[in-house]
Amino acid sequence: MNYFLEIYGKLPRAGPGSDELTRRAFESIPSLPDTSRILDVGCGPGKQTVELLRNCSGSVVGLDLLPEMIDRTIAEAELAGVSDRLETVVQDMKEMTFPESSFDVIWSEGAIYNLGFERGLNALKKFVKPGGYVAVSEAVWLKPNPPTGAIEFWQDYPEVDTIEAKLDVVKRTGYEPLSYFVFPASAWTDSYYDPMERRIAQCEEAWSSNADAEAVLFEARKEISLFRKYSDYFSYAFFIMRK
Numbered sequence: 001m002n003y004f005l006e007i008y009g010k011l012p013r014a015g016p017g018s019d020e021l022t023r024r025a026f027e028s029i030p031s032l033p034d035t036s037r038i039l040d041v042g043c044g045p046g047k048q049t050v051e052l053l054r055n056c057s058g059s060v061v062g063l064d065l066l067p068e069m070i071d072r073t074i075a076e077a078e079l080a081g082v083s084d085r086l087e088t089v090v091q092d093m094k095e096m097t098f099p100e101s102s103f104d105v106i107w108s109e110g111a112i113y114n115l116g117f118e119r120g121l122n123a124l125k126k127f128v129k130p131g132g133y134v135a136v137s138e139a140v141w142l143k144p145n146p147p148t149g150a151i152e153f154w155q156d157y158p159e160v161d162t163i164e165a166k167l168d169v170v171k172r173t174g175y176e177p178l179s180y181f182v183f184p185a186s187a188w189t190d191s192y193y194d195p196m197e198r199r200i201a202q203c204e205e206a207w208s209s210n211a212d213a214e215a216v217l218f219e220a221r222k223e224i225s226l227f228r229k230y231s232d233y234f235s236y237a238f239f240i241m242r243k
């Protein structure tokens with residue numbers, strides 16, 4: 001059994017976010033053609049993919065490395081009655097094969113870190129039409145001098161930085177920043193850490209006396225506890241930009 005996926009792959013979202021935040025970011029994009037094509041990179045279980053479909057009249061391509069995630073995105077879209085405008089692709093975001101300038105918008109919530117922020121923005125540029133848009137959520141420090149526990153939370157992602165530093169990267173990679181906003185703590189808890197806590201409780205009973213399972217549960221509990229203690233120091237922010 002993949003214990004990691006049993007916890008992280010069974011949550012409503014695979015990272016912080018909410019329909020409201022997806023909508024807010026989408027609304028900051030000036031008007032799009034009726035036939036617009038949007039690429040959602042690292043779509044996960046597809047909550048934001050479906051919210052994009054609800055809010056645009058064109059099509060959305062959901063891309064993820066894991067077929068399980070693509071299956072969940074398709075199921076979400078079918079449930080919402082928007083699957084006729086959804087395309088999906090199981091592909092590594094590091095090796096995307098779309099033709100140049102394929103998309104009016106490229107979206108990525110909680111997933112560009114897999115490429116790194118700067119490398120990711122550079123990589124996405126090729127696939128956005130000239131004058132098209134990129135909207136990504138990315139980890140940011142909210143206060144200077146974060147304590148050790150906040151740094152430990154992000155130990156696997158060295159690129160977490162201030163909003164100003166991220167905006168500099170946006171400009172350096174050749175985009176025009178349009179807007180940005182910070183996620184509230186509820187975006188981490190409502191659809192992510194609260195359901196994760198409930199999932200941990202279910203699995204604890206079923207997985208007792210298994211060392212591999214215990215290690216996954218330990219790390220998940222530690223992540224939640226560090227978040228609850230240090231969430232004043234960091235969050236995700238949405239960055240919306242034009243190519």
Ligand SMILES: C[S@@+](CC[C@H](N)C(=O)[O-])C[C@H]1O[C@@H](n2cnc3c(N)ncnc32)[C@H](O)[C@@H]1O
Pocket residue numbers: 013014015016017041042043044045046047048063064065066069091092093094108109110111114
């Ligand atoms: C933190 S989750 C965010 C998912 C979704 N956007 C959300 O906010 O719920 C990151 C997603 O990126 C996917 N992913 C990780 N590495 C990837 C890669 N190299 N190429 C494509 N997708 C990848 C994971 O499978 C996962 O679904």
